[in-house]
Amino acid sequence: MNVRIYIATTEGPVEVQRITKEDPDVRSVVCVNGTAKALPISRDYDAFVKEPTGVIQRSFGHPAYRMDVSAPITSGNSWQLGAFVAHAFHAEDRLAGPEDNVDNALWLTGELDRDLNVRPVDHIKDKLIASRDLFTKMREDDVRLFCFIPGGPGLVPEDEFLEELTIDGDLLRLESIVDMHRIVRRFDLNDPYPIEEEEDTEDDDDLDEEGVIDLYKQQDTDAAPIKDHSLLKALLLAGAIIAMLVGLYLQFEDNIRALRANGLQLGISELRAHPDTGCNAPEKLPLVRDGNSFPSSALDGLCALEITLNNRGTPTYMWAFAQRIEDGHFLLADRESLVEPKRQKGLIGWRIVLPKRLNKSIDYRLVALASNAPLGDAINRMLRRSLSEEKPDWQTLKAQLEEEDITVLSALHSLEK
């Protein structure tokens, strides 16, 4: 199925209707709706296409194109990311035209440098607001829309803003990216910078039929869950002192949900191969959360992931799992803390060792639960309900958990080949 591309502007989303190779003697142009009027950005587009300054010719092998769009793009360079992605889909004959039906669409803003790094741009919130009608239309048409914006401090709008725009991480998803590779991998595009694959002929039992790792499956070789006892002890000690001063009643607070909303923090760290010691003593790289998602993790050089829960409130019952976006399959469910429930606080982590070779990227939702009561029964009910559904619906699951006075935190993350 083809993919529709929208270039975000402050005047509203601009659809890339068509890309056509032109005679190499002419300059590349951007026109509106097939008319003969070249947009003022055409000069910049030509420079973006043609070598030595351009990246399109280098990646797709032709020096002159005509790009027809649905509305004017007046100035700036934030169209570059969308234009490049449109070319990438066009190169594989997967760029949707105005009359095509699509399942997926991309909404993009960002400037690209020579190395296909995505540079920061202005007015991201204005562009999102200007696209509100498109978001509604996509949802009505059941089209999954991926919004890609540059990563960096202050660029990702706050959660409340995204919620207002109904950016929920499911049908409408916002991601910040630092380069083109993430999009290339996610949509199985030919990489404009082919990376030499390492030969690995070992059998990989961690891969399922689709070549997707099933993180739910517990392996004998998996590292045991990490328990950061020193930090936990320190926090417990501090907590005990505070408890002596303010009393222990908080531990029995009925409405623990309010406490958890501020006191429970979900985190992910990459454990990457050290240049000298490899995965035996990997480097730990915490990921900084962008809105409702974490930056995706490239599998190249990745030894493991560490999922962490930091409970800065009163000790409570906690559990974490992951759910694959594609089919709702539960990916991670360490059940130790369910079988032997106990109240916990401080930093608690689980390490997920990854297989050496994956054939497909994985998008998943990471979910943390906290409750004033042991979670085992509620989890069992959730799993039983999910077994009867072909694709468990996240919103339904979340609502059912919250009905049982369970605080639910979630974030999106991707493992990318």
Add this chain to the structure above:
Amino acid sequence: MIDPSDKEAEALFIALDTLDQISRPDPDLPRKIGFNELYAYANDPDHSPASDLIAALSTSLDLRRDLKRLLDKQALAHLPRVAAASSGEVTEREGDGFTLRLKPSKAQEDQVYLLIQALDRDDSPRLLFVEDEDATLHRLVIDDFLEGEAQILLNLQDGILKALRNVKSSVILR
């Protein structure tokens, strides 16, 4: 920068235009096109010609001759009639250090790229006139001549494209 001869010509045309207005006998008669307006049409790419100027140019041979004299006097380049071929359509012209080429669009079959290139000159033309075989003058604004070249998309049905393709037409760059 305006050439001194341009300044003198402009002053002359303004004076003549003023004289035209003063000596106009009857306000109810069709407005007579002044030299000042004709001068702007010939030299100023930002000038939007009034409808009566366009109408007058199509009906008045004298006015077309005045415009042609004005253009001949101030042209950056003349690209004369194509001598090599006596039939068929012109796709390329060259003269006074400029080339014009016509390239059909592969994306839109009903559109054609006009490529204007300075070969050995630093001048930047801002207007292109094509004089047809019946002395009709077609005008095209060149709003994007940079680094020695410009590219303009034309529709197949545009009169100026038909004129550019006509072997019996000539081109003036201003």
